[in-house]
Amino acid sequence: MTRRGARLWVAMVLAACGGSDGDSGGTGTGLSVGTTMMGATVTATGSTGSTSTDVPTTGSTVSGVSESTGTSVTGPTTGEPMTSTDPGTSTSTTGTTSATTGETTGESTSTSGTTGPVDFCAGEGGILLPGDEVTCTGDLGKKTFLFAICSCSGLTANNSLKTDSFDSNDPNMVPMDGGSVGVNGPYSAASMVDIGGSLWVDGKIQTFNAHEVAQQLKCSDDLTAGSPSHVAADLFTEGNLFAQNMTLTIDGDLHIRPNKANNGAKVLGATIKEQVEVKTPCDCEDLIDVPAIVGGYMQANDNDALPIAPDELVGLPQPKSVELPCGRYFFTGIDSNSTLDITLTGRTVIAIAGDVQNAGAFHITLGPEAELDLFIAGNANFNNVATIGDPKRPAATRIYVGGAFKFASNFTLGANLYQPNAVFTANNMSEIWGSLFVGGLQLASPLVVHYDQAILDLEGCDPPGEGCGDCHDCANPTPACTGDGTCGPCMVDDDCCPPLVCDAGVCKAIIPQ
Numbered sequence: 001m002t003r004r005g006a007r008l009w010v011a012m013v014l015a016a017c018g019g020s021d022g023d024s025g026g027t028g029t030g031l032s033v034g035t036t037m038m039g040a041t042v043t044a045t046g047s048t049g050s051t052s053t054d055v056p057t058t059g060s061t062v063s064g065v066s067e068s069t070g071t072s073v074t075g076p077t078t079g080e081p082m083t084s085t086d087p088g089t090s091t092s093t094t095g096t097t098s099a100t101t102g103e104t105t106g107e108s109t110s111t112s113g114t115t116g117p118v119d120f121c122a123g124e125g126g127i128l129l130p131g132d133e134v135t136c137t138g139d140l141g142k143k144t145f146l147f148a149i150c151s152c153s154g155l156t157a158n159n160s161l162k163t164d165s166f167d168s169n170d171p172n173m174v175p176m177d178g179g180s181v182g183v184n185g186p187y188s189a190a191s192m193v194d195i196g197g198s199l200w201v202d203g204k205i206q207t208f209n210a211h212e213v214a215q216q217l218k219c220s221d222d223l224t225a226g227s228p229s230h231v232a233a234d235l236f237t238e239g240n241l242f243a244q245n246m247t248l249t250i251d252g253d254l255h256i257r258p259n260k261a262n263n264g265a266k267v268l269g270a271t272i273k274e275q276v277e278v279k280t281p282c283d284c285e286d287l288i289d290v291p292a293i294v295g296g297y298m299q300a301n302d303n304d305a306l307p308i309a310p311d312e313l314v315g316l317p318q319p320k321s322v323e324l325p326c327g328r329y330f331f332t333g334i335d336s337n338s339t340l341d342i343t344l345t346g347r348t349v350i351a352i353a354g355d356v357q358n359a360g361a362f363h364i365t366l367g368p369e370a371e372l373d374l375f376i377a378g379n380a381n382f383n384n385v386a387t388i389g390d391p392k393r394p395a396a397t398r399i400y401v402g403g404a405f406k407f408a409s410n411f412t413l414g415a416n417l418y419q420p421n422a423v424f425t426a427n428n429m430s431e432i433w434g435s436l437f438v439g440g441l442q443l444a445s446p447l448v449v450h451y452d453q454a455i456l457d458l459e460g461c462d463p464p465g466e467g468c469g470d471c472h473d474c475a476n477p478t479p480a481c482t483g484d485g486t487c488g489p490c491m492v493d494d495d496c497c498p499p500l501v502c503d504a505g506v507c508k509a510i511i512p513q
Contacts, residue, residue: 120347121326126461127349127373130296134466137349137373138458140288141398142475145416145435146497146509148179148197148451152284152420153440155181157189159426161443164196165451165510168393177214178510179451180499182281191443197451197509198499200281204239215499215511216252220278223248225265234269236276241265281498282437283472287420290402291377294330297351302327316340319360324348333378336360344370355403356380364388364397371396372415379403382411389414394434395454416455453509456500462487471497479507 120127126136148163149155165178180197187201190208198215199205205219211229222239225248234252241248241256243265253269254262255276262271303310308329312322316336326346333354334340339361342350346369355378362382366372366389374388380401386409389397397415399405404422416434417424423440431448435455456476464478465486474480474487480495480502482488489505490496496507503512 123369126459127328127347128461129293130300134462136461137398139460139462139475141373141395141416142456142458142460143472144283144288144418144437145398145455146180146500147182147200147281147437148435148449149441150182150282150435150437151441152184152282152438153423154185154203155183155187155441157191157193157441157443159443160192160194160446161189162194162196162447163449163451165453167453167510168395169454169457173392175450176510178453178508179449180215180509182498184280184282184284185440198233200278200498202278202280218278218498235265236278238276238278279498283497284420286472288400288418290375290400290418293400294351294353294375294377294402297328297349297375298330298353300328301330301351303329313340324350334358336362339363341365343367344372347371349373349375351375352377354378356382358386359383362386362388366390366393366396372398374399376400376405377402380405382407383409385410387412387414389434391433391450393454394450394452395458397434398455416452451509456507456509464488471495476506 120136126138128134128136129140148165161181163179163181164175166173166175176196178197179195180200181195182200184202186203187199187205188208189206189211192210193207194212196214199213199217201218202220204221205223206226207224207229208226210227211225213231214233216233216236217223217231218236220238222242223235223237224242227247229243229248231248231250231252234255235250236255237260238257240260241254241262241264243263246264246266248265250265250267250269254265254267254271255274256262256271257276258273298310305327306324306329308322308324310330310332313320313331313334313336316338319339319341320336321341321343323343323345326348328349328351330351331353333352334356336357337359340358340363342364344365345367348370350372352375356376358381361384363386364372364374365387372389374397376399380403386407388399391412391414394414394416398418399415400418402421403419405417405419405424407428409428411428411430413430414433416437417432418437420437420439422438423442424436424438425442425444426447427444430445431450433450433452435451436449460475462475465488466473467485468474468481468487469485471479471481478487478489479497479500480488480490490502490507491505493501496502500507500509501511502508
């Protein structure tokens with residue numbers, strides 16, 4: 001099933017539910033949920049949950065592991081969890097078994113339910129998108145996050161930008177080329193830029209400071225280099241080059257249209273006059289309908305199995321610690337005036353109908369076997385220290401936001417962030433392990449992005465040979481949309497979506513040596 005088809009199917013299923021509360025999976029009271037699918041909103045309100053104290057961790061890179069004080073007793077695996085608290089300290093919501101596993105009965109072979117020999121909580125298969133019998137969260141992630149940075153509009157770098165790449169499946173975690181940048185619009189860099197991959201721009205390029213591109217540069221319009229600039233591979237342009245006094249050096253070949261001119265760039269390879277066509281880099285025409293996916297998980301989730309209420313994280317006046325085992329969890333929102341720690345122990349979906357507002361420290365910590373797909377229908381605002389994901393394996397965390405994702409203090413992101421409807425503004429020095437897919441990018445402070453190529457090899461559910469409209473409907477191990485409209489192995493680089501290259505039938509961000 002194509003991504004667009006999956007979204008339409010989600011909408012049809014939710015429409016059939018009539019927007020009712022359905023199986024919200026919660027035990028709380030006062031829940032009021034309204035859904036309007038296909039581009040409209042999912043809203044919800046709820047009541048206050050329980051509380052816990054917290055001692056935040058320190059460190060700038062692998063932060064996010066937090067401790068909580070107070071006494072908690074883990075309850076049985078079914079029914080209400082047992083907790084006890086000391087006066088003045090905290091309660092801790094815990095779970096010790098998978099919310100979706102249980103004893104397998106009969107001859108069930110379901111891959112999308114809560115039991116069966118193939119179970120995502122047993123380490124096999126994946127978590128299906130709601131209403132979809134084919135596509136799971138792993139497929140969505142590896143079809144979406146192809147660039148270190150992808151911007152649906154312009155990119156303005158008024159401070160330094162650096163990208164590189166690594167593969168978290170490689171225990172050596174060696175930084176390599178492959179952290180590419182894609183821009184659907186004009187690109188302007190007033191500060192130093194070091195792109196450890198390719199640069200694809202569907203618009204004009206202007207550089208006013210030192211500018212380095214480790215792989216190819218592709219531009220659909222004019223390119224002006226006002227300061228020393230360097231492209232380590234080929235440069236493709238549909239427009240003119242303006243590089244007075246040899247301010248631009250191209251190590252490879254220059255591919256330029258016959259009616260366009262090279263005004264001063266130094267070409268170490270050949271100049272090839274040909275009909276250049278630069279693909280639009282970012283898939284911003286067929287956006288993921290985050291509110292619809294959240295609405296689907298509102299109807300089908302594993303809250304009851306833990307149990308945990310949909311309003312558990314709303315209106316928190318004191319610190320709280322929550323542990324979530326493998327499963328799919330729906331929350332009406334997150335609204336905390338104090339520290340909130342969420343620890344994941346297995347494959348997890350967290351779907352949030354409203355906004356995330358956290359005035360205190362905020363941590364989502366992944367255990368060694370955990371993965372997270374976080375869907376937020378509204379906005380996310382972090383006004384204090386925050387950590388989400390694991391910088392050592394950012395491919396394991398995917399965040400999809402319907403609105404804007406903002407942070408105002410020290411922030412550690414070991415994740416891939418999808419925010420196509422709002423501009424991402426870096427107002428503080430930022431270092432991100434993972435990737436950004438954003439509506440636009442404005443850099444007021446330095447930004448470093450370390451792309452994790454392992455995102456391209458997530459475990460998916462799409463069967464080989466499924467139907468496709470273009471390369472964005474396909475992913476490894478069959479990443480190319482072939483001439484007969486089915487997904488298959490790639491044969492050449494052009495079979496892959498930008499900026500990937502073909503290697504032995506699969507598409508990669510890191511060019512094989």
